[in-house]
Amino acid sequence: MASILKDYSRLCVHTMTTRPWGIEECIRNYADAGIHGITIWRNVLENRNLKAIKTQLRDYGMQVVSLCRGGFFPSTSPVKRQSAIDDNLLAIEQASAMGAPLIVLVCGADKDQSLERSRDQIMQGIIRILPHAEAAGIRLAIEPLHPMYAGDRSAVNTIRQANDMAEKINSPWVGVAVDVYHLWWDPDLTTEINRCASQRHLFAFHVCDWKVPTSDFLHDRGLMGEGCINVPEIRSWVEEAGFSGYNEVEIFSDKYWSEDQNEYLGKIKSAYLTKT
Amino acid sequence: MASILKDYSRLCVHTMTTRPWGIEECIRNYADAGIHGITIWRNVLENRNLKAIKTQLRDYGMQVVSLCRGGFFPSTSPVKRQSAIDDNLLAIEQASAMGAPLIVLVCGADKDQSLERSRDQIMQGIIRILPHAEAAGIRLAIEPLHPMYAGDRSAVNTIRQANDMAEKINSPWVGVAVDVYHLWWDPDLTTEINRCASQRHLFAFHVCDWKVPTSDFLHDRGLMGEGCINVPEIRSWVEEAGFSGYNEVEIFSDKYWSEDQNEYLGKIKSAYLTKT
Numbered sequence: 001m002a003s004i005l006k007d008y009s010r011l012c013v014h015t016m017t018t019r020p021w022g023i024e025e026c027i028r029n030y031a032d033a034g035i036h037g038i039t040i041w042r043n044v045l046e047n048r049n050l051k052a053i054k055t056q057l058r059d060y061g062m063q064v065v066s067l068c069r070g071g072f073f074p075s076t077s078p079v080k081r082q083s084a085i086d087d088n089l090l091a092i093e094q095a096s097a098m099g100a101p102l103i104v105l106v107c108g109a110d111k112d113q114s115l116e117r118s119r120d121q122i123m124q125g126i127i128r129i130l131p132h133a134e135a136a137g138i139r140l141a142i143e144p145l146h147p148m149y150a151g152d153r154s155a156v157n158t159i160r161q162a163n164d165m166a167e168k169i170n171s172p173w174v175g176v177a178v179d180v181y182h183l184w185w186d187p188d189l190t191t192e193i194n195r196c197a198s199q200r201h202l203f204a205f206h207v208c209d210w211k212v213p214t215s216d217f218l219h220d221r222g223l224m225g226e227g228c229i230n231v232p233e234i235r236s237w238v239e240e241a242g243f244s245g246y247n248e249v250e251i252f253s254d255k256y257w258s259e260d261q262n263e264y265l266g267k268i269k270s271a272y273l274t275k276t
Numbered sequence: 277m278a279s280i281l282k283d284y285s286r287l288c289v290h291t292m293t294t295r296p297w298g299i300e301e302c303i304r305n306y307a308d309a310g311i312h313g314i315t316i317w318r319n320v321l322e323n324r325n326l327k328a329i330k331t332q333l334r335d336y337g338m339q340v341v342s343l344c345r346g347g348f349f350p351s352t353s354p355v356k357r358q359s360a361i362d363d364n365l366l367a368i369e370q371a372s373a374m375g376a377p378l379i380v381l382v383c384g385a386d387k388d389q390s391l392e393r394s395r396d397q398i399m400q401g402i403i404r405i406l407p408h409a410e411a412a413g414i415r416l417a418i419e420p421l422h423p424m425y426a427g428d429r430s431a432v433n434t435i436r437q438a439n440d441m442a443e444k445i446n447s448p449w450v451g452v453a454v455d456v457y458h459l460w461w462d463p464d465l466t467t468e469i470n471r472c473a474s475q476r477h478l479f480a481f482h483v484c485d486w487k488v489p490t491s492d493f494l495h496d497r498g499l500m501g502e503g504c505i506n507v508p509e510i511r512s513w514v515e516e517a518g519f520s521g522y523n524e525v526e527i528f529s530d531k532y533w534s535e536d537q538n539e540y541l542g543k544i545k546s547a548y549l550t551k552t
Contacts (some may be wrong), residue, residue, distance in 0.1 A: 111488040111504035115461065148424040150461035151488040151504040157461050185391065185426035185433050212387040212427040217490065228387035228427040 002236035005247070011272050012037025012065040012246035014206075015044045018261045019252075023053055025261075031060035033265050037246045039066045040098055042091065050097040057099070065246045066177075066204060067091060067100040070140070072108035073125030074118035074155060081121060084108070088129045096136045102203055103133070104141050104177050109155040118155035123165055126174060134173045141177035141203040142166060148217060159183050159192040166201045178238060179206035179250065181221060184229040190237050197241030205238050207231055207276055208251045219254045223267060225275025235276060247276060278512035281523070287548050288313025288341040288522035290482075291320045294537045295528075299329055301537075307336035309541050313522045315342045316374055318367065326373040333375070341522045342453075342480060343367060343376040346416070348384035349401030350394035350431060357397060360384070364405045372412045378479055379409070380417050380453050385431040394431035399441055402450060410449045417453035417479040418442060424493060435459050435468040442477045451479035454514060455526065457486060457497060460505040466513050473517030481514050483507055483552055484527045495530045499543060501551025511552060523552060 005011075013035055015026045023044040030038055038057070045053070057064060070091040075081050088103075095103050107122040109115065126140060133140050144162040145154035156162050162176040176196050183189055196202045209227030214220050224231045235247065249268055256264050281287075289311055291302045299320040306314055314333070321329070333340060346367040351357050364379075371379050383398040385391065402416060409416050420438040421430035432438050438452045452472050459465055472478045485503030490496050500507045511523065525544055532540050 114506060115463075146424065147422065147461040148490075151486050151490070158463070161463060185423040187391075187434070187437060210427055214424075214427070214493065217493070230390060 002232045003239055005273050005276060008034050008036075008269065008272070010037070010246050011035050011269070012039055012248040013265070013268065014039040014041060014068065014248060014250040016041040016068070017249055017251045017268070018265065019257045020261055023048060024056060027056050027060050027062055029262060029265060031062060033269060035265075035269070036061055036063055037065050037248070038062050039068055039248055039250070040064060040100065041068045042094060045094055050094065054098060064098050064100040065248060066102035066104050066141070067095040067098060068104045069106045070103045070129070071105035074108045074110045074113070074121040076110055076112050081125070085125060085128050088125070089132055092129065092132050092136050092138055095138050100138065102139045102141055104143050104204065106143055106145065107154045107156045109150060109152055111151050115150060115155040119161070119165070122155060123169065126169060130169070130171060130173060134171070139203055140174050142174070143177040143179060144182055146182040158186055158188070159196065160188055163192055163196050163199070163201065167199060172200065175201035175203035177204035177206060178202065180229050180231055180234050181206070181208050181210060184210065184234065189234070193237045194241050197238070197243060202238060202241060202243050204248060205235070205243060205245060206248045206250045207235070208249065216254065219252045221251045221253050223251060223256070224271040231276050247272070278508045279515055281549050281552060284310050284312075284545065284548065286313070286522050287311050287545070288315055288524040289541075289544065290315040290317060290344065290524060290526040292317040292344065293525055293527045293544070294541065295533045296537055299324060300332060303332050303336050303338055305538060305541060307338060309545060311541075311545070312337055312339050313341050313524070314338050315344055315524055315526070316340060316376065317344045318370060321370055326370065330374060340374050340376040341524060342378035342380050342417070343371040343374060344380045345382045346379045346405070347381035347398075350384045350386045350389070350397040352386055352388050357401070361401060361404050364401070365408055368405065368408050368412050368414055371414050376414065378415045378417055380419050380480065382419055382421065383430045383432045385426060385428055387427050391426060391431040395437070395441070398431060399445065402445060406445070406447060406449060410447070414449075415479055416450050418450070419453040419455060420458055422458040434462055434464070435472065436464055439468055439472050439475070439477065443475060448476065451477035453480035453482060454478065455482035456505050456507055456510050457482070457484050460486065460510065465510070469513045470517050473514070473519060478514060478517060478519050480524060481511070481519060481521060482524045482526045483511070484525065492530065495528045497527045497529050499527060499532070500547040507552050523548070
């Protein structure tokens, strides 16, 4: 059984979940709603003074859970691979400036080469940026993505592959982000969550739901309880494995983005207590 | 290395691939194009005299490779589960009438129950219809479907799960259909293809491609060579494992269905020789 969620102390919302809001609105409105965990997507940092945002985060008592996202290492082009490294180093600087202890890696894939080759490049990319992350005191989480993204977004598509990679890299600074949307269907999920946690690699836990039917590959995720994912059961698995971090609500949804975002935040809070 | 495909002797086309055509047109046009393998989807049999179709198939020298599809066993409703059994028994009759040696099972899933429960019901369903299939001399192929269909179309989402199920049922009449669209991303694919073939469970091989980007969950499959699937490599794996049956082209595509189907058939033939 999952623990009962009685309050919002472990609730974190991704800025992308309330995409219409800029970072300032996210901070103010999350805090006003009693939500103090925030994962910052890098798009909201564009053209912003990072020091001012850091100050606002502190003033509103916000805890930055992670920065999304680094990664996208694979490419048939060496120039693009180097540019990905540069971008990940920038992400480390941004995470440092925001006080984010973790960067989530959406690993990437290139349709013009094999998945195996893309995975090699992902591992090499992580190894390249690792000393910089470690020097900045920032952890890196490999996020396995649903197999429907294997063509363009990630060649790491199961938690087992992410565990394999983290164990090969074998650093306390590299672990795994478990997102129910990507992994709920996997018959090995319980086993691999336990393996992940036993290696101290379970760095993050993301929730939303899989709508039936789903109409869009990217922007039709559901609120917890709205779809077919056994969210509370998966949360019980990560908790029983020892995870006690934030439950991060990461929902990409054209439908919800078109609604009033404060009302939507209320729905998230309600689904968090009753369906997560 | 995959064998070189020099002719169309092992090419089979699914009637759903050329969806605008009725069964009579499929038979005539495939045969005219030098294609003699056909997999019949049950929709084209509605309101038809099966004997007349059987005669036409014989007259045109067509080989029926399989009937699509049985399955859809799971449901929270016992009435619906029974109705699925009845429908599968009808499929066996239809396969028998068409001279189809194989029925492909799209296993089904019910979003209102766990994947484990759906899988139990799938196995019970197959066991229920198995004596009828065996009596009719018709084999049943479990087709693992891409994890993006776990919510509504199949709780069997990896070839390993299909292999496990076929081995548990342990009948020469129950095996597995390997479709590159559903399985290409799986890091265990080579191993599990070998396992499948070693148990004499590799009953069918379906090809198409995964477009990047893909715009629709159901009807945006690509022609071989058009996407990111390593089709010739996967074909080499099934062949090296001992498979020598048809390469079945199963493409659901609103784009291609809107084109002239005879021209499209020409594209299929070309992609078959050069990109499969």
